[in-house]
Amino acid sequence: MEKEKKNLTPISKLGRYGLSEYLSSSFPLPSETLILGPGDDAAAFTADEEVTLISSDLLLEGTHFNLVYTPLTHLGYKSVIRGISDIYAMGGIPRHLMVNIGIGSRFAAEHIDEIYAGITKACRKYGCDIAGGDLSSSVNGLIISITATGSVRKDRIIRRSGALNNDILCVTGDLGAAYMGLQLLERECHIFESGKGQQPQLTGHEYIIGRELKPEIPVSTLNSLTEESIPISSMTDISDGLAPSLLSLCKASKKGCRLFYDKIPVDTETASMAEEFNMDPVTGVFGGGDDFEFLFTVPVSEYEALSRIKGISMIGHITPDDGIYKLVLPDQQEIDITSRGWGE
Amino acid sequence: MEKEKKNLTPISKLGRYGLSEYLSSSFPLPSETLILGPGDDAAAFTADEEVTLISSDLLLEGTHFNLVYTPLTHLGYKSVIRGISDIYAMGGIPRHLMVNIGIGSRFAAEHIDEIYAGITKACRKYGCDIAGGDLSSSVNGLIISITATGSVRKDRIIRRSGALNNDILCVTGDLGAAYMGLQLLERECHIFESGKGQQPQLTGHEYIIGRELKPEIPVSTLNSLTEESIPISSMTDISDGLAPSLLSLCKASKKGCRLFYDKIPVDTETASMAEEFNMDPVTGVFGGGDDFEFLFTVPVSEYEALSRIKGISMIGHITPDDGIYKLVLPDQQEIDITSRGWGE
Numbered sequence A, B: 001m002e003k004e005k006k007n008l009t010p011i012s013k014l015g016r017y018g019l020s021e022y023l024s025s026s027f028p029l030p031s032e033t034l035i036l037g038p039g040d041d042a043a044a045f046t047a048d049e050e051v052t053l054i055s056s057d058l059l060l061e062g063t064h065f066n067l068v069y070t071p072l073t074h075l076g077y078k079s080v081i082r083g084i085s086d087i088y089a090m091g092g093i094p095r096h097l098m099v100n101i102g103i104g105s106r107f108a109a110e111h112i113d114e115i116y117a118g119i120t121k122a123c124r125k126y127g128c129d130i131a132g133g134d135l136s137s138s139v140n141g142l143i144i145s146i147t148a149t150g151s152v153r154k155d156r157i158i159r160r161s162g163a164l165n166n167d168i169l170c171v172t173g174d175l176g177a178a179y180m181g182l183q184l185l186e187r188e189c190h191i192f193e194s195g196k197g198q199q200p201q202l203t204g205h206e207y208i209i210g211r212e213l214k215p216e217i218p219v220s221t222l223n224s225l226t227e228e229s230i231p232i233s234s235m236t237d238i239s240d241g242l243a244p245s246l247l248s249l250c251k252a253s254k255k256g257c258r259l260f261y262d263k264i265p266v267d268t269e270t271a272s273m274a275e276e277f278n279m280d281p282v283t284g285v286f287g288g289g290d291d292f293e294f295l296f297t298v299p300v301s302e303y304e305a306l307s308r309i310k311g312i313s314m315i316g317h318i319t320p321d322d323g324i325y326k327l328v329l330p331d332q333q334e335i336d337i338t339s340r341g342w343g344e
Helices: A016-024 A072-088 A109-126 A177-193 A206-213 A219-227 A242-253 A268-276 A281-287 A300-307 B016-024 B072-088 B109-126 B177-193 B206-213 B219-227 B242-253 B268-276 B281-287 B300-307
Strands: A034-036 A043-045 A051-060 A093-103 A129-137 A143-152 A168-172 A234-237 A256-260 A294-298 A312-319 A325-328 A334-336 B034-036 B043-045 B051-060 B093-103 B129-137 B143-152 B168-172 B234-237 B256-260 B294-298 B312-319 B325-328 B334-336
Touching (some): A051 B129, A051 B143, A072 A143, A072 A234, A093 B143, A109 A129, A129 B051, A143 B051, A143 B143, A168 A300, A177 A281, A206 A268, A234 A242, A242 A281, A242 A294, B072 B093, B072 B109, B109 B129, B177 B206, B177 B281, B234 B242, B242 B256, B242 B281, B268 B281, B300 B312
Parallel strands (some): A093 A129, B093 B129, B256 B325
Antiparallel strands (some): A034 A043, A043 B051, A051 B043, A093 A143, A168 A312, A234 A294, A256 A312, A325 A334, B168 B294, B234 B294, B256 B312, B325 B334
């Protein structure tokens, strides 16, 4: 980024409102429910006869992303994924996004373009639009705040709190890949920054790196569940690792759970990278973030219907033991699952 | 803050989900339209037959606030004011807030309590509730993201773009006070930090300091306009100074304007502090922020009805000259109004 400064437009050259206008012109796809988009004090939309869902996330430089290896376009894309993941986790469809960016003078207007290019691309893919937002001057790193709204029929909201005894615990996709991708990127970043001139070794690890840098929502899997009319009793997304998602779902439902180590879906690339780091891949599954898969429960009676759907793993079941969360290891030993600490 | 660390709870001692739960228990006043509040992936609400408004703001340490003289409770309160000001500016009523906080390890859980105490107080005063939000670890200063939703009947949305030729330009309250309060706080902060042991001299300046640290929305004035059935053709809030608000309203309406220096409402405390700083008070009116008053236009036919409403100043009028924004000085000389630059 530092090398390409020659033809860039300093942010300070654009008036604040000029910049908002400049961005507004490239906002994609206003949808029918958006009555008023960017440019006024607030956006306005109707939700027809449905309930409006809303979720808000902060992405902070140094905490959620490292610009050394995160292209700004990917960062924009991932910000949208983070926002809409929560909407899908409620059984909803994403509709409108509010995007606020705090950005410092080390960036140029073209860098904002790159962030928005990623945001726009994700909006097109997932059928949502940008309803508004603003830019602020930041003296403390790049900050992206994403607020996503969505809609869902009131009787179709899927809460975290609906899990019942013996329900099957399921996850979409595979887990822990983004975490191993992040470990690899961090390692190569440190080697590169140590100044020995060694280029990053990323070949052969495209899947785990892609999972970290350009995640997607498993929409087709979620749609299959709807098409097969499988009743989902509870659901949450897995954006911060399986352990906090699992514990929050169980706590909200006042239940316990038993998970089987062998049933946890881990990609071969994830497993081999974990081996290279001399780690158990489950470390990244439980404590790592950014998988953007979904954890949900369905009644046992749905076992056969579930088995027909691709991209779903049944990893355990709900127990009546509120507060007791067990992982059954391959040798049948049972250990406690605990939530990853915060800010540690 | 540094002195009171003895009985505080380090944020790292609370698990991430523990902290969210801890906060949820103190969220105030869930309203009838809130179907699902904090604790799930997203909040859910209905807007009855009205349109849902949404607005999102970032408050960044170092850009929007200085913790040396800003009590955390006031910061929380002001965050809400900043969010709901945009909702009122559309003719709406604020309903639900999403609050995301990025906070570093130099803070304790009790400090978050203080922020939330201010947020809660403002929610109670303005009749809105907290629909959700989250906490993130920040390595780069304190960050508050506020998303406010509100409701308004579709035919009652007040846009920026509705100003017509000859409409009277009005503002609520008085302007520039928060800016002068900020100048005073910054000056006293520098003197205090220079280590000469001199205590801040703030007596006699309570009004301007209050305007900066604990702003309010002039709801009763806005209500009077509604009660008197005065048709507002366009409106925006004045949260970043009069100049950008004025220019954005005129640009959206494709009009020009003529303002009268003598008509701009400036409190005596603001004027005397400006004199002390050897500044024209209008500097703070045009370029200063955080007044949280409203700029709006009404047809000339409403002149008499407007005159009966307290707390409103008629400061000029709309002209057909798109792009020409004039300030008429006391000596009848006319000068151009320009928007304050961004990030300068």
